[in-house]
């Protein structure tokens with residue numbers, strides 16, 4: 001039993017009481033995007049109802065009040081990630097933009113032949129921005145292998161590090177395998193090689209406590225919409241050093257210090273990376289989501305979600321042709337699976353008939369699918385508001401899908 005009242009939590013998510021195809025909703029697609037509690041909606045609505053103006057400009061009361069709320073959200077993100085200062089947090093529109101900004105920002109420091117090491121379990125948003133550097137700078141991308149259990153092959157990874165390595169960018173928790181990579185263990189190896197260490201914390205930050213300072217990383221990204229917050233907002237943590245080294249991507253208002261006809265000088269980070277009007281309301285919503293999740297103990301949340309995961313796995317193991325993807329020792333509550341002879345899309349469509357939402361496809365991880373030797377998988381991913389009833393219905397639904405599809 002979780003140390004929190006699940007009924008009380010569910011009551012804070014109005015959407016969870018709706019029906020889908022005449023059945024109560026069992027929402028098990030949290031790794032793609034999570035539902036939002038009333039507290040988040042209220043915070044955004046309250047701002048619009050009581051005080052709204054553009055931030056950082058204007059000397060009137062509402063401009064100052066809105067700036068205060070916006071900057072308070074930045075401080076919450078900094079605190080949530082264990083950053084030394086709010087100045088180390090850049091707001092982006094999500095994790096994808098945070099990773100693109102980082103890769104683009106480091107381009108002036110990358111030369112032909114320089115190596116960028118990522119892994120076979122990366123999300124496309126932590127692969128494609130590095131392909132851009134490969135295409136434009138002549139950088140070389142090397143993929144650290146993933147083992148049969150779905151873990152990063154640490155020995156192989158370590159042997160790939162060299163003086164040529166300029167960047168290492170790894171996912172903290174895989175959105176497909178659930179694998180949690182030992183970032184704190186890896187960081188000293190990357191630093192010893194003299195490379196930047198970037199971590200995609202999009203999934204991990206939803207389920208486990210993060211402290212970027214203790215992890216020893218140079219940059220770390222998270223996203224609002226998977227953390228029970230709004231879409232259109234993410235946060236990039238960067239050390240003073242990396243944020244100074246990075247070139248800005250967007251040019252415009254707010255990001256400059258001085259603009260002349262023949263040159264421009266930039267504002268200090270984080271503002272250097274936030275040209276134009278930022279996603280003000282979304283940032284305030286992210287701040288509210290952080291406040292909301294922090295009322296719970298992450299260990300309790302993790303225990304609850306893993307109990308659901310293990311119950312689901314126990315129920316599914318006996319289903320004819322069931323195959324689990326991702327058996328890492330350290331993993332989060334993501335259950336990727338297939339049924340022999342059945343297309344994952346068909347499984348998801350049958351589950352949807354019963355009101356059960358799961359994802360099927362490549363999950364933006366084509367190199368990982370190739371490594372696993374499959375075209376796609378079905379994925380159930382658990383969040384704080386899921387229940388044993390959701391699990392029972394998932395297991396029942398997959399059993400029916402197996403009968404129907406085999």
Ligand SMILES: *Cc1c(COP(=O)(O)O)cnc(C)c1O
Nearest residue numbers: 094095096123125175200202223
């Ligand atoms: C969802 C996801 C992303 C992309 O995040 P967005 O905020 O949707 O752009 C990146 N990496 C991982 C591991 C993800 O799960």
